[in-house]
Amino acid sequence: RLMPELPKFDDEYLKSYGDEEEESALSPPAALMSVLATQELLLENILECIPVGEFVVIQPLSDEFCLVLGYLLTWKLTLAFFKAASSQLRVLYSQYLRRTKSLNKLLYHLFRLMPENPVFSAPTSELPNKDAKTFFTEELHLDVK
Numbered sequence: 001r002l003m004p005e006l007p008k009f010d011d012e013y014l015k016s017y018g019d020e021e022e023e024s025a026l027s028p029p030a031a032l033m034s035v036l037a038t039q040e041l042l043l044e045n046i047l048e049c050i051p052v053g054e055f056v057v058i059q060p061l062s063d064e065f066c067l068v069l070g071y072l073l074t075w076k077l078t079l080a081f082f083k084a085a086s087s088q089l090r091v092l093y094s095q096y097l098r099r100t101k102s103l104n105k106l107l108y109h110l111f112r113l114m115p116e117n118p119v120f121s122a123p124t125s126e127l128p129n130k131d132a133k134t135f136f137t138e139e140l141h142l143d144v145k
Contacts, residue, residue: 003080025095028081032074033100039071040105050112058113068113075106 027033046064050056058065082090097103 003077003084024092025099026089026092027096028078028093032077032081033102036071036074036078036102037100039067039074040102040109042067043071043109044105047109047112052108052111054112055115056112057115071109 046067047056058068082093085093094103
């Protein structure tokens with residue numbers, strides 16, 4: 001709930017942003033970027049031997065699973081922050097992500113974590129027809145219990 005409220009505090013930066021010769025960048029919240037940078041390093045250590053295009057199976061409730069889940073949830077917070085920002089602020093934030101290569105790292109990680117066959121495994125009683133449901137066609141509920 002807090003993430004959509006944070007970009008309004010960077011509106012003051014936009015007033016001073018102007019005729020600078022160098023392309024400017026603005027960091028999303030420092031605490032969020034610090035956590036993201038730490039998680040990127042840890043995830044790179046886990047996935048370093050897996051080339052892009054191949055996928056790794058992460059066992060549920062393992063340490064790696066918790067790390068990957070935390071990384072993806074951090075990106076979910078980052079995207080919620082971006083969604084709430086004005087288009088001018090988004091440009092500055094995206095410049096920061098481009099310089100830190102965070103978005104590139106996200107894509108590399110996603111392409112190694114994405115399953116080869118993203119079939120949604122629901123109980124057969126929930127499937128009224130025989131159409132194959134995938135993670136891309138079904139809404140996923142991530143309620144923490």
